[in-house]
Amino acid sequence: MENLFTDEYFMKKALQEAEVAFEKGEIPVGAVIVVADKIIARSHNLTEMLNDVTAHAEMQSITAAANFLGGKYLKDCTLYVTLEPCQMCAGALYWSQISKIVYGANDEHRGFTKMGTQLHPKTVVVSGVMANEAADLMKRFFKERRK
Amino acid sequence: MENLFTDEYFMKKALQEAEVAFEKGEIPVGAVIVVADKIIARSHNLTEMLNDVTAHAEMQSITAAANFLGGKYLKDCTLYVTLEPCQMCAGALYWSQISKIVYGANDEHRGFTKMGTQLHPKTVVVSGVMANEAADLMKRFFKERRK
Numbered sequence: 001m002e003n004l005f006t007d008e009y010f011m012k013k014a015l016q017e018a019e020v021a022f023e024k025g026e027i028p029v030g031a032v033i034v035v036a037d038k039i040i041a042r043s044h045n046l047t048e049m050l051n052d053v054t055a056h057a058e059m060q061s062i063t064a065a066a067n068f069l070g071g072k073y074l075k076d077c078t079l080y081v082t083l084e085p086c087q088m089c090a091g092a093l094y095w096s097q098i099s100k101i102v103y104g105a106n107d108e109h110r111g112f113t114k115m116g117t118q119l120h121p122k123t124v125v126v127s128g129v130m131a132n133e134a135a136d137l138m139k140r141f142f143k144e145r146r147k
Numbered sequence: 148m149e150n151l152f153t154d155e156y157f158m159k160k161a162l163q164e165a166e167v168a169f170e171k172g173e174i175p176v177g178a179v180i181v182v183a184d185k186i187i188a189r190s191h192n193l194t195e196m197l198n199d200v201t202a203h204a205e206m207q208s209i210t211a212a213a214n215f216l217g218g219k220y221l222k223d224c225t226l227y228v229t230l231e232p233c234q235m236c237a238g239a240l241y242w243s244q245i246s247k248i249v250y251g252a253n254d255e256h257r258g259f260t261k262m263g264t265q266l267h268p269k270t271v272v273v274s275g276v277m278a279n280e281a282a283d284l285m286k287r288f289f290k291e292r293r294k
Contacts, residue, residue: 051219052210053242054201063199072198087264088238095200095235116263117234 005037007080007102011130014080014104017044017057018137024049028137031057031081033065033074040077041065057081058089062096074098075122082134084111084127094120102126104134152184154227154249158277161227161251164191164204165284171196175284178204178228180212180221187224188212204228205236209243221245222269229281231258231274241267249273251281 010032017030021044033041041064046055058081066072078100085093085103090112093101097120106127108114119125157179164177168191180188188211193202205228213219225247232240232250237259240248244267253274255261266272 047219051217052213053219054206054210054239059201063201066199070198072194072200086238087241088235091233091235091238091264092201095233115265117238118262 007126007129010034010039010078010080011082011102011104013039013042014057014082015130015133015137017042018082018134021045021057022137022141028141029057029081029083031061031079033061034078034080035065035069035076040068054088056086056089058085059092062092062098066096072096078102080129082130083107083138084113086110087112087115087117090115090117090119093123094118096120098123100124100126102129104129105131105138154273154276157181157186157225157227158229158249158251160186160189161204161229162277162280162284164189165229165281168192168204169284169288175288176204176228176230178208178226180208181225181227182212182216182223187215201235203233203236205232206239209239209245213243219243225249227276229277230254230285231260233257234259234262234264237262237264237266240270241265243267245270247271247273249276251276252278252285 013032014030018028022028026045026048029045032039041061043057043060045057074096080102082104084107160179161177165175169175173192176192179186188208190204190207192204221243227249229251231254
């Protein structure tokens, strides 16, 4: 039987979170954290609403997943996030020792790849999953903002 | 008249926070954020108590200071922290556009200098303020832990 729980399946959930951020006037980035095909955390960027630069989608999901698991290490978890994590979020993911990070669109300016942020050596990274959908949402957001 | 509000004055306040962390069994790191010689945020590492890798002293103080100021940018603020910030905290400080960072002891392994994390171009950094006191507290903590 075909596996329903593909990277695309979970990235769609992260994109739904990004859409919620969009509707709130937040830069549209969404994230979910998955363990054994189960979503244990979902979040979207809330930096404007909370007046807090640390309220990125990834940070909230890391905290929520650790609360759910009752431990601070996310060793058997996968993070799905619509945009490439920044230095701060990659730094938090480093501490969490997360197993896998799947992201959508690249962030050419502020992404951890460009910035040279180190992930945990055990963390596997997959990029470009539904990247066009994530990038289109960002473009639509900034286009509407300029109006 | 002599200025009482020196970097050492505020670093002592951060060290007091680090002592509180120590008593709670947390890696002893403390921080305060100051604007116009007034402390608007104080915090200490709570990663063990909160089961959360994001609960570093700096992260909590950034959130608290932004709440106090009613805005997410910390442009006229100085962070005093007993240990050199990590990638995550330096990444958060980057987003906050904080004016000045004063830290005590170097973190040769996980500090942002070694890791190559970028701060905001407008941020001034001062290191080594009461570094021996901060380092001694860390050494004492790990020595007691090994017992």
